[in-house]
Amino acid sequence: MSFFPEAPPAKYVEVPIVVRFGDTDPFGVVFFASYFRYCHQGIEEFFRRLGLQPRDVFRNYEKGFGLPIVSASCDFFHPLRYGDTLNLAVFIIQAKSKALTFGFHFYHVEREKLVAKGHVTLVTIDEDWHSRSVPDYLRSALEPFLPPVQTS
Amino acid sequence: MSFFPEAPPAKYVEVPIVVRFGDTDPFGVVFFASYFRYCHQGIEEFFRRLGLQPRDVFRNYEKGFGLPIVSASCDFFHPLRYGDTLNLAVFIIQAKSKALTFGFHFYHVEREKLVAKGHVTLVTIDEDWHSRSVPDYLRSALEPFLPPVQTS
Amino acid sequence: MSFFPEAPPAKYVEVPIVVRFGDTDPFGVVFFASYFRYCHQGIEEFFRRLGLQPRDVFRNYEKGFGLPIVSASCDFFHPLRYGDTLNLAVFIIQAKSKALTFGFHFYHVEREKLVAKGHVTLVTIDEDWHSRSVPDYLRSALEPFLPPVQTS
């Protein structure tokens, strides 16, 4: 399995995205920074489908953890324009003891085309921004979406 | 004196604004919501020129007050485009015991034209979001910019 | 009828809004500029419910008209926070021969509360940004949502 498979893994959450006024550059093409906002929107919806409130996952003062983003990357293959509609496939690429990496495939609905791919890595921290392990309840909730363990 | 004078009052702070990628609509014209972000940027710079840190004014946990926005309005006379440069005049329209209203004049630098006017009202609140009076130190700092008292 | 009725007029389009990361201020409260983006999202959805593509309405090169925003205003009664969900009621306040004014009521779903009200006026222009009348096909599409003619 390549790190960025052409097709998303079997288990993914599909999030419809509507390109909005303010998401484009002055030439009508979606601004690259907007894709990263869409990625975050995708993670939020991913958590919601799992029955988790995003605000309780990104910072949970009660349970003493947070989930900040430590890296993000995106490749853009085809331009998107205002009025286009997107399906965003959100899936887990990797779940380490202290980090989660989400993958994103952006599909142009009308043209049935993969137009961009990205990934975002979050790490689990405690109240002092020190690294800590992913809480058990969160790992359990993610379980159905975890990629199969690689053997070789 | 009209509520929105054609020329800004004598005492104003001038803030240069550069229209950025992501500030426009898909047709290259500055998105109306961006003007309100510029207004906030104007208020932030206004406070900085007064020697105040914006973050200590919008919420000051130590001194027990906050300054949320309760209304905002803008009129747009001429379109602005990506690449245009702006001078934003920021001034105080009204300072009541528990509220401040800022005015904004947007000037297109190259065309020497007033292209938009707006105003934003903030109220002073305590920790429980109840109305309270503007702190003395803030009123003193604003003093040189307060409009003359109206008599009639 | 007051200009901003407490309840939205009988005919309105309801648009669900999810507060996203990036929509708030540093204190977790929805940034006032975000409400104006929500208003635009509301207008876009309003047109979609009418069977119109937003991109064909905001600028229609073929039919030779555009619909830029000339004024916008919003009053904020209660703070909204990340994780809150909104119902946005979008309705037409006034349809003049060359201008349309949309009204917006922001309802906090969980607290069943009106938290903000706003309005946005758009004017019809031709290719040279001169004022022109609202195209017939657009007026017809809007017909079911037009407020009753005022007599007195």
Added chain:
Amino acid sequence: MSFFPEAPPAKYVEVPIVVRFGDTDPFGVVFFASYFRYCHQGIEEFFRRLGLQPRDVFRNYEKGFGLPIVSASCDFFHPLRYGDTLNLAVFIIQAKSKALTFGFHFYHVEREKLVAKGHVTLVTIDEDWHSRSVPDYLRSALEPFLPPVQTS
């Protein structure tokens, strides 16, 4: 030389960045998508220091080329908060015949710390979005900032 050197190459453009309201997440930490907007702001300023108007570089209808972004990546080492000030170092990592890669180092001014690093790749296209070579005038303008040719 590593692809992302710890210190920026000798020739870079320094761009001051002020974290604005609306740039953070609900917890007061700068939203990761904002860094990508800062990157674009950095590229715009980079072109300005070269005497080029950004709008004439990103799309130049007269000269028949455009410069869309095809990939972007960023690593975040330390959180930034509202009120922090940044120095952004913008430099050229690689200039190929049909592509330019910019590098970005984000320095926290008060803490004198490298807080994030990123890179963005743009490709030169013609009017039909086909790949074409970087125009000579643009390459000449970039010359003083091009990294030394690697031998070995």
